Amino acid sequence: xxxxxxxxxxxxxxxxxxxxxxxxxxxxxxxxxxxxxxxxxxxxxxxxxxxxxxxxxxxxxxxxxxxxxxxxxxxxxxxxxxxxxxxxxxxxxxxxxxxxxxxxxxxxxxxxxxxxxxxxxxxxxxxxxxxxxxxxxxxxxxxxxxxxxxxxxxxxxxxxxxxxxxxxxxxxxxxxxxxxxxxxxxxxxxxxxxxxxxxxxxxxxxxxxxxxxxxxxxxxxxxxxxxxxxxxxxxxxxxxxxxxxxxxxxxxxxxxxxxxxxxxxxxxxxxxxxxxxxxxxxxxxxxxxxxxxxxxxxxxxxxxxxxxxxxxxxxxxxxxxxxxxxxxxxxxxxx
Amino acid sequence: xxxxxxxxxxxxxxxxxxxxxxxxxxxxxxxxxxxxxxxxxxxxxxxxxxxxxxxxxxxxxxxxxxxxxxxxxxxxxxxxxxxxxxxxxxxxxxxxxxxxxxxxxxxxxxxxxxxxxxxxxxxxxxxxxxxxxxxxxxxxxxxxxxxxxxxxxxxxxxxxxxxxxxxxxxxxxxxxxxxxxxxxxxxxxxxxxxxxxxxxxxxxxxxxxxxxxxxxxxxxxxxxxxxxxxxxxxxxxxxxxxxxxxxxxxxxxxxxxxxxxxxxxxxxxxxxxxxxxxxxxxxxxxxxxxxxxxxxxxxxxxxxxxxxxxxxxxxxxxxxxxxxxxxxxxxxxxx
Numbered sequence: 182x183x184x185x186x187x188x189x190x191x192x193x194x195x196x197x198x199x200x201x202x203x204x205x206x207x208x209x210x211x212x213x214x215x216x217x218x219x220x221x222x223x224x225x226x227x228x229x230x231x232x233x234x235x236x237x238x239x240x241x242x243x244x245x246x247x248x249x250x251x252x253x254x255x256x257x258x259x260x261x262x263x264x265x266x267x268x269x270x271x272x273x274x275x276x277x278x279x280x281x282x283x284x285x286x287x288x289x290x291x292x293x294x295x296x297x298x299x300x301x302x303x304x305x306x307x308x309x310x311x312x313x314x315x316x317x318x319x320x321x322x323x324x325x326x327x328x329x330x331x332x333x334x335x336x337x338x339x340x341x342x343x344x345x346x347x348x349x350x351x352x353x354x355x356x357x358x359x360x361x362x363x364x365x366x367x368x369x370x371x372x373x374x375x376x377x378x379x380x381x382x383x384x385x386x387x388x389x390x391x392x393x394x395x396x397x398x399x400x401x402x403x404x405x406x407x408x409x410x411x412x413x414x415x416x417x418x419x420x421x422x423x424x425x426x427x428x429x430x431x432x433x434x435x436x437x438x439x440x441x442x443x444x445x446x447x448x449x450x451x452x453x454x455x456x457x458x459x460x461x462x463x464x465x466x467x468x469x470x471x472x473x474x475x476x477x478x479x480x481x482x483x484x485x486x487x488x489x490x491x492x493x494x495x496x497x498x499x500x501x502x503x504x505x506x507x508x509x510x511x512x513x514x515x516x
Numbered sequence: 517x518x519x520x521x522x523x524x525x526x527x528x529x530x531x532x533x534x535x536x537x538x539x540x541x542x543x544x545x546x547x548x549x550x551x552x553x554x555x556x557x558x559x560x561x562x563x564x565x566x567x568x569x570x571x572x573x574x575x576x577x578x579x580x581x582x583x584x585x586x587x588x589x590x591x592x593x594x595x596x597x598x599x600x601x602x603x604x605x606x607x608x609x610x611x612x613x614x615x616x617x618x619x620x621x622x623x624x625x626x627x628x629x630x631x632x633x634x635x636x637x638x639x640x641x642x643x644x645x646x647x648x649x650x651x652x653x654x655x656x657x658x659x660x661x662x663x664x665x666x667x668x669x670x671x672x673x674x675x676x677x678x679x680x681x682x683x684x685x686x687x688x689x690x691x692x693x694x695x696x697x698x699x700x701x702x703x704x705x706x707x708x709x710x711x712x713x714x715x716x717x718x719x720x721x722x723x724x725x726x727x728x729x730x731x732x733x734x735x736x737x738x739x740x741x742x743x744x745x746x747x748x749x750x751x752x753x754x755x756x757x758x759x760x761x762x763x764x765x766x767x768x769x770x771x772x773x774x775x776x777x778x779x780x781x782x783x784x785x786x787x788x789x790x791x792x793x794x795x796x797x798x799x800x801x802x803x804x805x806x807x808x809x810x811x812x813x814x815x816x817x818x819x820x821x822x823x824x825x826x827x828x829x830x831x832x833x834x835x836x837x838x839x840x841x842x843x844x845x846x847x848x849x850x851x
Contacts, residue, residue, distance in 0.1 A: 226626075242627075251595060251611075252795075257587040264613055268620070273627060276586075276611035278599055285603070291561075292577075292608060437799045460587075464772045466801030 184225040193221055244487060245298040247277045247289060249306060249330070253430050254458040255476045256304070259328065262480025263302060270488055272299075281403050283308045290314045293323060300487045302480075304330040307369030324490035324498060328483035329474070333373050338490075338498035340483040340505070344374050347472045347507045348381025351426050351454045354470075356389055358515055360424030360452055363391070364415060365398045366432040375428045378456065382426060395420060401432045408432060412439045416451065427455030437465065453514045456507075467513035475505045519560040528556055579822060580633040582612045582624060584641060584665070588765050589793040590811045591639070594663065597815025598637060605823055607634075614641050616738050622649040628658060635822045637815075639665040642704030659825035659833060663818035664809070668708050673825075673833035675818040675840070679709050682807045682842045683716025686761050686789045689805075691724055693850055695759030695787055698726070699750060700733045701767040710763045713791065717761060730755060736767045743767060747774045751786065762790030772800065788849045791842075802848035810840045 186204065190197040195218070203210045203218040204227075210218075246263055248256050260276060267274045275298065279286040286306045291314065293301060301323060305315065307330075315335040319325050328340040355363050365382045368375050379398060386396050399415060401408040412432075415422065416439055427433025433455025440447050447453055447467055454470045462469040482503055490498050521539070525532040530553070538545045538553040545553075581598055583591050595611060602609045610633065614621040621641045626649065628636060636658060640650065642665075650670040654660050663675040690698050700717045703710050714733060721731050734750060736743040747767075750757065751774055762768025768790025775782050782788055782802055789805045797804040817838055825833050 250592075251586045252589070252592040254587070257585075257592070260586060260613070261615075264615070273612065273624070277608065278595070280599070289608070434796050434799060437796075441799065461769050461772075461796075461800070464769060464776065464801060465796070465799050466803070468801070 184222075184227045186227075189218065189222055189225065189227060192225075193218065241296055241299055242271070243273045243275050243298045244300045244302065244484075244491075245275050245277055245289075245293060247279060247286065247301060247303040247305075249279050249281050249304060251276070251278065254460065255329065255430065255474055258458055258476035259304075259480035259483075262477040262482075263484040266481055266484035266488065272488075279306050281306050283311055287311070287314045290318050293318065294321070298323065300324045300326075300491050302326050302328060302483050302487055304328055305332045305372075307372035307375075310371075319499070324487055326483045326487045326490075326498065326501075328479050329374060331373050336499045338483075338486050338501040340479050340486065340503045341374070342474045342479065342505055342507045344377035344507075345381040345384075347456070347509070348378035348426070348428075349385050350381070350509055351378075351456075351472055352382045352385035354454060354509065354511070354515060355424035355426070355452055356385065356391075358424075358448075358452055360422075361391075361395075362420060362422045363396045363424040363426065364422040365396070365426045366412070366428055366436060367398050367400050368402075368429045368432060370400060378426075378428050397422075401435070405431075405435065408435050409439060412436055413443065416440070416443060416445060422451065424452045425454075427453065427457070430455065430457040430459060433457055433469070434459075434465075437469070441466075447514050448516045452516075454509075462510070463512060465514075467516075470512045470515040471510050472507050473510055474507045478505050519557075519562040521562075524553065524557055524560065524562060527560075528553065576631055576634055577606070578608045578610050578633045579635045579637065579819075579826075580610050580612055580624075580628060582614060582621065582636060582638040582640075584614050584616050584639060586611070586613065589795065590664065590765065590809055593793055593811035594639075594815030594818075597812040597817075598819040601816055601819035601823065607823075616641050618643045618646055622646070625649045625653050628653065629656070633658065635659040635661075635826050637661050637663060637818050637822055639663055640667045640707075642707035642710075645706075654834070659822055661818045661822045661825075661833065661836075663814050664709060666708050671834045673818075673821050673836040675814050675821065675838045676709070677809045677814065677840055677842045679712035679842075680716040680719075682791070682844070683713035683761070683763075684720050685716070685844055686713075686791075686807055687717045687720035689789060689844065689846070689850060690759035690761070690787055691720065691726075693759075693783075693787055695757075696726075697730045697755060697757045698759035698761065699731065699757040700761045701747070701763055701771060702733050702735050703737075703764045703767060705735060713761075713763050732757075736770070740766075740770065743770050744774060747771055748778065751775070751778060751780060757786065759787045760789075762788065762792070765790065765792040765794060768792055768804070769794075769800075772804070776801075782849050783851045787851075789844075797845070798847060800849075802851075805847045805850040806845050807842050808845055809842045813840050 186200050190200045200218055203215045251257055264274050277289045283306045312334050315332050319335050319337045326338040331339045367379055425436050445451050457471045458474055458476045462471050490496050521535050525535045535553055538550045586592055599609050612624045618641045647669050650667050654670050654672045661673040666674045702714055760771050780786050792806045793809055793811045797806045825831050
């Protein structure tokens with residue numbers, strides 16, 4: 182089935198090796214001959230066999246995007262940014278989901294060993310102990326770019342946003358609005374981005390001489406029911422917080438759900454601000470103040486870095502570090 | 517680099533061909549020998565070369581999910597359902613996005629010709645003229661299952677929800693609540709699911725002796741600004757609708773945006789119901805009445821069908837048609 186290099190060679194009365202070299206854009210073949218072969222191949226709708234050519238040219242034409250999930254609006258926008266670049270370069274994007282499971286991440290990365298993909302863009306699972314699979318990938322010939330969720334211990338290019346400053350600014354906004362007891366809803370203990378956001382929160386708490394015990398850090402998980410129970414306990418307890426910072430989109434909307442359920446008024450009883458790229462933040466009840474990450478731009482920038490490495494093998498990206506700032510958008514939840 | 521079949525054979529003092537057959541689960545090899553080889557391969561962290569084995573066994577270990585986008589909550593949940601099944605089967609899921617562009621869909625499908633994936637799950641781009649690429653895929657040896665957005669003209673297994681009934685029920689709910697002029701926000705002229713939903717709407721309009729001209733169908737596009745302008749014109753015009761049905765999530769939230777902007781009260785001025793899988797529908801202002809599609813179940817069911825075909829080559833799925841009903845959840849937007 183399909184048109185082969187052999188058939189193209191026979192039809193054009195040219196040696197098979199010449200056709201093969203022309204299709205790989207070899208400098209051994211003249212421009213005229215290349216043009217004639219490529220034109221005919223296009224006309225015949227020739228598709229290279231990805232596996233056969235992978236064995237020789239070590240190119241799959243795929244890049245991998247490894248993510249914890251796609252339900253978060255940050256990641257769906259970041260994929261759009263990555264796809265914009267990949268499409269221009271004629272590459273396929275393969276999306277792999279880890280679902281916050283390090284063993285799944287390890288198994289996905291293991292599959293990349295044998296040339297299945299030419300490069301990897303990655304937002305890592307929260308985990309501080311097992312980084313061998315990331316180190317191994319970083320040491321391999323496959324270029325790797327972390328975006329958003331980076332692994333601090335693994336050497337690789339990274340595209341991030343200003344998480345520390347954003348955490349600080351979010352806290353300062355609540356303090357400026359009059360909040361006295363602010364809770365920080367964290368998500369993962371071993372994730373650089375939430376740790377940075379939390380460090381920014383802690384700095385603002387210190388600078389304003391607030392008492393750390395009255396401004397607690399609450400660790401949420403991937404279990405929605407557990408989080409709801411935990412936030413409910415927090416908001417029904419003594420010394421109820423009058424301000425909440427959601428370190429990721431999910432816990433922010435969960436805080437809304439609890440306030441609706443136990444009839445706490447936002448912002449009168451509790452002001453809420455969240456890290457989120459949610460397009461419909463303005464439609465929530467009340468509209469949600471967000472720290473909006475430049476998701477699309479981060480995806481696009483990470484993909485551009487990756488293609489830089491794919492196109493010029495000698496470039497070493499490992500020390501590249503690009504920071505794109507987030508934007509704080511005030512809405513009614515912090516009035 | 518890495519452990520090869522040769523090394524395993526040498527270490528275990530078994531013929532290379534025996535190891536190779538055992539790893540492909542050949543019936544020629546005894547259970548005991550297989551177990552011994554698999555155990556040792558696992559211990560040595562053996563990874564098969566996907567390209568080499570693809571050339572022989574014609575198995576890539578990948579299934580493709582081809583979707584218009586991941587920003588819609590339906591698709592992100594459907595992916596979760598697909599992943600649950602694929603993971604159990606030891607397969608990798610590769611997500612490809614078409615962004616509603618039929619030429620992109622064609623180029624993606626073309627890449628599947630040469631064994632890059634073992635099977636395809638697909639929600640198609642809206643398009644009624646160009647179906648050759650789908651027909652060709654359906655005629656190939658690669659099993660194909662449509663889910664949600666099916667191509668009516670192409671023979672393939674399909675997993676859908678009850679779009680006609682849901683469109684009818686949504687309209688009847690608005691009529692029961694007292695609406696007299698209902699607008700149906702459609703999305704694509706050439707898409708089976710929105711056409712079905714619209715046909716259900718038209719049936720309810722007819723049965724209640726409503727005048728079709730006062731109950732218009734408005735065609736939205738993928739351009740958000742255009743849709744907002746169109747919906748604004750609709751809601752500022754004479755004979756303003758007092759009920760709106762959003763045929764997809766995006767146009768439903770756009771109708772909310774317009775009502776907020778021009779200060780129309782939902783549900784007092786306009787009642788709104790939308791096809792959506794949005795988890796935070798209850799947090800919108802006001803909470804949104806939805807027809808919630810069984811996204812996770814649909815993804816899971818489609819993947820199960822695909823693996824049925826992958827595991828028993830002789831099964832012909834082309835006439836399989838599974839319908840999983842949607843659920844209407846009443847909230848404040850239709851009070």
